[in-house]
Amino acid sequence: MKTKINALVVDDSMEFTSSVKEYFKNNAVIKIVDVVTDGEKAVDYIKEHQDNIDVILMDLIIPGKDGLQILEELEELKIKKHLIILSSYRKDYTIRMTSRFNVDYYMLKPINLSSLENRIKEVMEENKNELYVEKQVNPKIQLQVTELLHNLGVPSQIKGYQYLREGILMLYESTGLIGGITKEVYPEIALRYNTTPSRVERAIRHAIEVSWNRADYEMMNKIFGHSIDYDRAKPTNSEFMVTLSDALRLNQVAFN
Numbered sequence: 001m002k003t004k005i006n007a008l009v010v011d012d013s014m015e016f017t018s019s020v021k022e023y024f025k026n027n028a029v030i031k032i033v034d035v036v037t038d039g040e041k042a043v044d045y046i047k048e049h050q051d052n053i054d055v056i057l058m059d060l061i062i063p064g065k066d067g068l069q070i071l072e073e074l075e076e077l078k079i080k081k082h083l084i085i086l087s088s089y090r091k092d093y094t095i096r097m098t099s100r101f102n103v104d105y106y107m108l109k110p111i112n113l114s115s116l117e118n119r120i121k122e123v124m125e126e127n128k129n130e131l132y133v134e135k136q137v138n139p140k141i142q143l144q145v146t147e148l149l150h151n152l153g154v155p156s157q158i159k160g161y162q163y164l165r166e167g168i169l170m171l172y173e174s175t176g177l178i179g180g181i182t183k184e185v186y187p188e189i190a191l192r193y194n195t196t197p198s199r200v201e202r203a204i205r206h207a208i209e210v211s212w213n214r215a216d217y218e219m220m221n222k223i224f225g226h227s228i229d230y231d232r233a234k235p236t237n238s239e240f241m242v243t244l245s246d247a248l249r250l251n252q253v254a255f256n
Contacts, residue, residue: 005030005124008046010058010070011086012037016111020057023113030120039065043073046081055082055120059109060089060098068094071101082123086111095191108187112180144248145169152223153214160207163189163200164241171245181238204237223247 007030011017017035024032033052036042039062046053060067067085074081085098088109095106104123107116145168154161166189171177177184186197193200212220212234224235224243235243 005120006033006052006054007031007120008033008042008049008053008056009035010037010039010042010056010062010067011035012062013059016086016109019113020116024117027117030117038063039067039070042070043077046074046079047077050079050081053081055084055104055123057084057086057116057120060085060087060094068097071098071103075101084116084119084123086116106191108191110183112183115176115180115184118174118176141172141248142169145172145244148244148248149211152211152220154207154211158203158207158210159193159199160203160205160210162193163204164207166192167204167241168244168248171241172248178238178242181241185241201237204241208234208237208240 007024009017009020009032011020017037021032021035024030033049034045036045041064042058042062043065046056058067058070065073067087071083080102083101083103084105084107085103086107086109087094089095098106105119107119145165149161149164149168150156154164167181167185170185170188171181182197182201186200189200190197234240
């Protein structure tokens with residue numbers, strides 16, 4: 001990876017751009033080369049400084065030209081840069097439109113800046129152009145998660161089962177998400193399943209309640225140990241998913 005990753009911010013929110021510049025001010029790897037608040041000026045800036053830009057961080061709703069128009073122009077100009085969309089728009093149509101332009105990642109506002117930092121590094125290191133920059137999880141791990149949820153009594157036919165499975169795999173792949181379950185994990189699962197983060201949270205909570213009432217006590221005790229008072233209360237969504245992802249990572253659970 002280069003000593004410095006040069007990032008251009010295209011966003012008209014002064015509050016957001018100020019926080020981004022402040023966060024990366026002394027960053028050893030990532031440098032914010034400039035902030036552009038107008039779509040037309042953004043295209044001109046990118047054309048003029050394209051050799052000094054590695055990744056573009058862009059909102060979709062900005063004055064002059066919106067984000068999709070900018071993406072179209074960059075494609076016509078054959079300018080290829082890593083692109084991370086930072087937007088409050090979560091409509092499927094909009095996400096599909098951006099995916100046509102080899103966008104690396106689509107992040108929902110409000111943005112966790114430490115997560116943004118990780119995403120920038122990921123797209124540069126892995127040199128991928130896949131929306132969401134999803135890592136391919138080992139099929140064996142996917143099977144282990146499926147078997148684990150089944151053994152814990154989570155019915156596969158309820159929505160929370162799929163959401164739990166996605167969340168555990170995400171946390172298994174990236175421990176950096178542990179502190180961002182509400183702001184990052186739920187929104188991303190919601191995007192994948194065309195729903196809302198609050199519905200994801202409720203469905204996962206329901207799935208855990210069902211599991212807690214149906215699962216084998218010994219199995220629960222083996223996984224959760226003393227971290228949860230089994231007789232007092234079920235684990236929270238975060239406790240449940242983090243504990244299972246840790247168990248998978250540390251090979252603490254027998255799956256056969």
